[in-house]
Amino acid sequence: MIEYLEPLINGILLGGLYGVVGIGLSMVFGIMRQVNLAHGELMILSSYLSLVFLQVLGLHPLVTLILVAPLMFFIGYLIQILLFNRVMQRGMEPFLMISFGLSIIIQNALLLIFTPDARSLETAMVIKGVDVFGLFNIPLIYLVNFTVGALVLTALHQFMKRTYMGWAINASADNETAAKLMGINVNKVYAYALGIAAVTAAISGVLVGMSFTFYPHSGTQYLIIAFGVVIIGGLGSLPGTFLGGLVLGVSQLFGGRILGPGFQLLSGYIILLIILTVRPQGILGGR
Amino acid sequence: MTAKPIRLTFIVILLAFLVTMPLWASRYAVNVGLLVCLYVTLASMWNLLAGYSGMVSLGQQMFIGLGGYTLAVSSMYFGVPVYLSVLFGGFISVFLAVLISVSVFRMKGVYFAIGTWVIAEALGICFSNWGYVKYGMGMFIQPAYKLSMSGVYYAGLILCVSSVALVFLLLRSNLGLALMAIRDDDQASETLGVNIFRCKFICFLLSAFITGLAAGVLYLNAIFIQPFEAFGISWTVNLLFIVIIGGIGTVEGPILGAIIFVLLQQFLSEYVGYNLIIFGGITIGVIFFAPRGLVGTLQMKTGWELFPVRRQ
Numbered sequence: 001m002i003e004y005l006e007p008l009i010n011g012i013l014l015g016g017l018y019g020v021v022g023i024g025l026s027m028v029f030g031i032m033r034q035v036n037l038a039h040g041e042l043m044i045l046s047s048y049l050s051l052v053f054l055q056v057l058g059l060h061p062l063v064t065l066i067l068v069a070p071l072m073f074f075i076g077y078l079i080q081i082l083l084f085n086r087v088m089q090r091g092m093e094p095f096l097m098i099s100f101g102l103s104i105i106i107q108n109a110l111l112l113i114f115t116p117d118a119r120s121l122e123t124a125m126v127i128k129g130v131d132v133f134g135l136f137n138i139p140l141i142y143l144v145n146f147t148v149g150a151l152v153l154t155a156l157h158q159f160m161k162r163t164y165m166g167w168a169i170n171a172s173a174d175n176e177t178a179a180k181l182m183g184i185n186v187n188k189v190y191a192y193a194l195g196i197a198a199v200t201a202a203i204s205g206v207l208v209g210m211s212f213t214f215y216p217h218s219g220t221q222y223l224i225i226a227f228g229v230v231i232i233g234g235l236g237s238l239p240g241t242f243l244g245g246l247v248l249g250v251s252q253l254f255g256g257r258i259l260g261p262g263f264q265l266l267s268g269y270i271i272l273l274i275i276l277t278v279r280p281q282g283i284l285g286g287r
Numbered sequence: 288m289t290a291k292p293i294r295l296t297f298i299v300i301l302l303a304f305l306v307t308m309p310l311w312a313s314r315y316a317v318n319v320g321l322l323v324c325l326y327v328t329l330a331s332m333w334n335l336l337a338g339y340s341g342m343v344s345l346g347q348q349m350f351i352g353l354g355g356y357t358l359a360v361s362s363m364y365f366g367v368p369v370y371l372s373v374l375f376g377g378f379i380s381v382f383l384a385v386l387i388s389v390s391v392f393r394m395k396g397v398y399f400a401i402g403t404w405v406i407a408e409a410l411g412i413c414f415s416n417w418g419y420v421k422y423g424m425g426m427f428i429q430p431a432y433k434l435s436m437s438g439v440y441y442a443g444l445i446l447c448v449s450s451v452a453l454v455f456l457l458l459r460s461n462l463g464l465a466l467m468a469i470r471d472d473d474q475a476s477e478t479l480g481v482n483i484f485r486c487k488f489i490c491f492l493l494s495a496f497i498t499g500l501a502a503g504v505l506y507l508n509a510i511f512i513q514p515f516e517a518f519g520i521s522w523t524v525n526l527l528f529i530v531i532i533g534g535i536g537t538v539e540g541p542i543l544g545a546i547i548f549v550l551l552q553q554f555l556s557e558y559v560g561y562n563l564i565i566f567g568g569i570t571i572g573v574i575f576f577a578p579r580g581l582v583g584t585l586q587m588k589t590g591w592e593l594f595p596v597r598r599q
Contacts, residue, residue, distance in 0.1 A: 035397050087574065092396065093343065094574050097531050100524065101574075104567035112560045220520060224408060227401050235397070262416040269409040276402050277390040 006136045007253035013138065015249030016146030017211070019153055019242045020204040021222055022229030024197035027156075030236025031173040031193045032088065034095040038079075038103040040223030042198050045106055046072050046205030047214050048114055050121055061121040061210050062144075069202045076198025080191040088190070103219060110216035121209040145207050149245070152203055156196070157238050169193050228272045234282025243283060247271065294593060305444055309437035321440045321508060323549045324447035328501040329522075330529040330541035331450045332494040338536035339458065339466050340490045341473075343396070345523050346403025349410050350380040350495050352517035354502030356414065359426045359512050369430050370442065373503030380499025384492050392484065392491075404520065411518030425513030428506060442504045450497050451594075455538050457493075458596040462486060470536075528566060532573045534580025538594040543582050 021043065028036045046068050053064040083102065087094040125144060129137035160166040171179040172189045180186055208214065208222065225248065233244025248268050255267020275283065305324075309317050329347065336342040354376035362372040387406055394402045415423040457463050465486050468476035477483055506512050525548065533544025551569075555562035577584040586592055 029397075035400075083571065090578065093337075093531075093535065094578065096343070096400075097527065097574050098571050100527065101567040101570035104524070104570075105564050108560060108563040108567070112564075224405065227405070231398070231401060260416075263412070266409055266412045266416075269405050269412070272405055273390060273402065273409070276398060276405075277393055280394050280398050 002135060004254070004257070007257045008250060009132070009138060010142060011250030011253035012246055013142040013146040013249070014253065015246035016149035016242075017142075017204070017207055017245070018149075018225055018229045018249050019245030020149040020200055020207065022226040022233070022241050022245060023153060023156065023238070024200040024204075025223075025226045026230045026233070026236055026238070026241045027193060027197045027200070029230065031169055032084075032190060034084070034088070034092070035099070036084075036194075036197070037096060037099040037223065038106065038219075039099075039197070039201060039226055040219030040221070041103040041106040041110075042072065042076070042201040042219075043205040043208065043222050044214055044216065044219040045075075045110065046202040047121065047209035047218075048110055048119070048216075049202075050206045050209060051114075051119055054121060061123055061206055065203060065206055068206065069199050072198040072202035073195040076195040076201075077191045079198075080194035081187070084194065085187050085190060103223075107216055107219060114216060116215060116217075118213040118215055119209075120213045121206065123210055125210065141211050145211060148203065148207060150242075152200060153238065153242050156200070159196075160238070165189075165192055225268075228268055231282055232272060232275050234284040237282065237284045240282055240284030247283075297593065302448070305448075309440055314436055317436055317440050318508070319549060319553060321436075321443045321504075322552075323545050324440075324443035325501050325505050325508075326525070326529060326545035326549055327447045327542050328443075328450045329498060330526050330533070330545050331454050331538075332498050332501075333523070333526040334530045334535065334537075334541050335454055335457070335490055336494050338530065338540075339463075339470060340487050341470050342487060342491065343400045344403045345400045345520065346405075346407040347494075347498055347526060348518050348520065348522040349383065349403070349407035350498040351502040351505070351522050352407070352410060352414065352512075352514065353380050353383055354499035355506040355512045355517050356420060356426075357499070358503045358506055359428045360420065362428060362430045363426065369434065369507060373442070373500055373507065376503040377496045377499040380495040380502075381492050384495035388488060388491060392487070404523075407518050407520070411514050414514035414518065420514075423514055425511060425516075428510050428512065431507045431510050434507060439504060439507050442507070443501075446497070446501050446504060450501075451538065451542065453493070453497070455594045455596065458538070462489065463596065466490070528570055530580075531570060532580055534582035534584070534586075537580070537582045537586065537592075538596060539592070540580050540582040544580070547581075 024042070025036060025039045028034060028039070049068045049071060050061055050064040053059055053067050054061055079102065083098050084095065087098055125141045126139065128140040130140055130143060132138055160170060168179070168184050168189050169192065171182065172184060172186045176186055228248045229241060229244040231244070232247050233240030233242070248271070251271040252264050252268040256264035259267065305320065308320050312320070329351075333344065333347055336344050354373075357376035357379045358369070358372045361367040361375050362369050367375070391399060391402050391406070414420055420426060458466070465476065465481045468479070468481055469483055469486060473483060529544035529548045530541055531544075532547060533542065534540030551566070552562070555565060573580065579587065
């Protein structure tokens with residue numbers, strides 16, 4: 001039994017990170033009923049922005065978030081105002097295509113600027129480990145990821161429940177026409193929502209950059225993870241996203257332990273497909 | 288009725304141009320022609336799903352990879368003649384489509400899109416961990432070296448013409464009528480006795496079969512197959528680009544889109560790095576300024592169609 005404790009605990013910790021990776025996608029779906037295929041690229045863009053600040057100013061990656069997060073909020077806000085708001089009323093495909101176009105542009109711009117080399121946000125945390133009862137080591141970075149992830153999800157949950165902007169976002173999501181009649185500027189609210197989603201992308205981008213190496217095309221990989229998280233938990237459900245992250249993280253590490261490292265991603269996909277088949281709306285998703 | 292002879296003449300001239308191409312054109316031009324033919328085929332099949340049946344699939348690359356690998360395995364390991372192997376690829380794709388239909392037909396909209404994508408990714412991982420197909424290193428399809436360029440070109444041309452004809456005839460048939468009824472209002476059509484599942488299932492299998500065949504011909508030309516390239520999402524991105532700029536839900540859209548796509552690809556290949564940025568920009572531009580695609584916008588303005596599927 002003890003040999004499975006390690007993948008279980010590491011999987012749960014990894015799941016906390018996956019939760020933040022998925023939350024931005026989940027928010028956009030819950031609020032706008034649209035799928036933002038550029039979310040993975042927004043994440044990796046943040047990783048590179050953090051890398052630039054790290055190299056130029058010599059800051060710790062987590063500290064660069066003070067600069068990266070507002071910048072990403074601004075970028076998200078602009079993307080919604082300039083691109084997404086124009087196609088909100090035209091169904092699913094135009095939004096999909098625009099976000100697809102955007103993701104291709106960001107990915108290749110990163111490739112041009114930063115070359116296809118592997119990068120990482122180096123810190124001492126990657127090497128350090130926490131000893132668990134002398135049985136095995138947990139990488140310190142996993143603990144940081146999980147803590148930050150849980151904090152972000154809780155903060156977002158409170159923001160949506162307690163602040164005026166949170167109410168306005170919920171109101172626009174529930175009934176756009178009624179929200180407009182109540183004097184809410186729906187387009188601006190959506191822009192704030194995408195800005196917040198971009199901030200979660202910034203946080204997850206920095207965490208991912210600290211934990212793993214990344215390339216300009218890594219966005220696609222994290223987009224699939226985000227989809228996995230969001231679908232397992234249920235699109236648009238905040239607690240579901242956290243649960244989805246945990247399920248995906250644990251199933252990946254168990255699959256890796258039992259079948260071999262090459263099958264780590266595969267076991268996550270298989271769990272995802274089973275859940276999609278049995279319960280297409282996710283574990284905690286409504287109809 | 289005067290439009291009919293014009294249409295026929297146009298189609299005949301186009302066909303004559305394509306059929307005689309290997310006789311007068313350079314090897315490079317024939318290769319470009321082959322790529323156009325294959326992309327027309329693949330895009331028409333994606334359009335049949337997304338534009339007419341409401342199934343936005345992001346997983347067409349699973350049939351492309353499977354078609355290519357069936358060709359590689361059966362022609363190299365079992366010595367089956369290449370064109371027969373291409374046909375096998377089609378059948379294996381249909382087999383996969385039947386297998387996964389249990390799962391994917393429970394998903395709708397976004398879930399269908401993501402579900403199909405995840406299946407393709409999962410297959411890519413399986414193939415890259417499978418020693419029989421040489422892991423991620425990929426396989427050289429040696430028997431394809433001996434083929435003549437024009438032979439492969441004609442195979443592509445036959446696929447292209449028959450897939451466009453198939454979509455056209457399908458849409459003029461009762462099934463096409465049912466499909467458009469489902470697309471416009473699925474509940475009303477079901478009440479009137481349209482079997483939604485059956486219609487979508489037929490389209491899904493047809494699309495899998497022809498995509499598998501086209502993939503075989505594609506890899507006869509490419510000769511080298513590798514799991515992450517063969518099962519990569521970029522195939523479907525290309526098809527999306529073709530169909531969206533051409534015009535989703537039109538028969539002509541994928542044809543025009545494929546021509547533009549392949550020519551752009553050839554033209555921009557000198558500007559490595561910028562070409563995909565330009566693709567992304569064009570996609571966004573077309574969605575803003577010609578929301579129904581080039582063909583769709585043109586049809587709305589002039590009312591002229593090369594392949595009218597509506598009944599007068």
